[in-house]
Amino acid sequence: MSSTPLEAAYRICGRIAAEHGRTYFLATRLLSAPRRPAVHALYAFARQVDDIVDHGAHADPGTELDRLEARLRAALDTGPATVADDPVLLAVTDTITRYDIAPAHFWTFLHAMRMDLPGSPHFRSRYASMAELREYMRGSAAAIGLQLLPVLGTVVPRAEAEPAAAALGEAFQLTNFLRDIAEDLDRGRIYLPADDLTAFGVDPDLLAHCRRTGHTDPRVRRALAHLIAVTRGVYRRADPGIDLLDPRVRPAIRTASALYAGILTEIERRDYAVFGSRAVVGVPKRLRVAATQLMSR
CATH class of the missing domain: 1.10.600.10 (Farnesyl Diphosphate Synthase)
Structure with missing residues (x-):
């Protein structure tokens, strides 16, 4: 045909x-x-x-x-x-x-x-603060959420839903940064705010050492735990915005949010072992979350 x-x-x-x-x-x-x-x-x-x-x-x-x-x-x-x-x-x-x-x-x-x-x-290959990183994410993540919003549709004027859509894009991007630390280091980049890392005694040399050895230093583990908590806060800020979307698309966005947030849980479950392999949400869980949302429609 x-x-x-x-x-x-x-x-x-x-x-x-x-x-x-x-x-x-x-x-x-x-x-x-x-x-x-x-x-x-x-x-x-x-x-x-x-x-x-x-x-x-x-x-x-x-x-x-x-x-x-x-x-x-x-x-x-x-x-x-x-x-x-x-x-x-x-x-x-x-x-x-x-x-x-x-x-x-x-x-x-x-x-x-x-x-x-x-x-x-x-x-830029380094970001001194979360404010600097957010300036990058304004284009790399928030803009993606704003691109999607007109396709998804809203039950309020679009401008009212934009802050939450941008926040969800940011939450997804921060999750990617935490999951992909090793790959980004291989490209010479660190997408984690330096001041947050420094507060836990972490610098680029320590991250490079963790990448070489495949083991997560306790100082890095504490920094990642903090940044995961920060990222979960962004998900919480974005979550009420899902109710501003067209009811028919809410299950899909809730599924995407739950699955991406699940990557953070997987990082914790693996005791922050992000330097040797990539944290992923397994197929059974992905299907289970999707089925739950499908049944709730």
């Missing part, structure tokens, strides 16, 4: 989400069918940028990021035909237009991604 280029582009985005975002993709299965393609397109775009910045997809990531932004701006100005050769850009351009998503959220996101690029004037 034939399909239009746009339909094919959305299917490709769905495959990207299924392959790379297991927790994310499972939560989207609880969304109504019309919303899923748009959510997959937003995920696939973020993944495309991540591949440029972090996974060596291009020899000159800065130039490629500039090219990608220029093509998206042109497509939004003149129509999606200009990006027909790129399924992800085609789908995300349609999603932005269809759901009236503010393009500024995408420029904010791309600015934050340039902060990850060595050689960029915006590059």
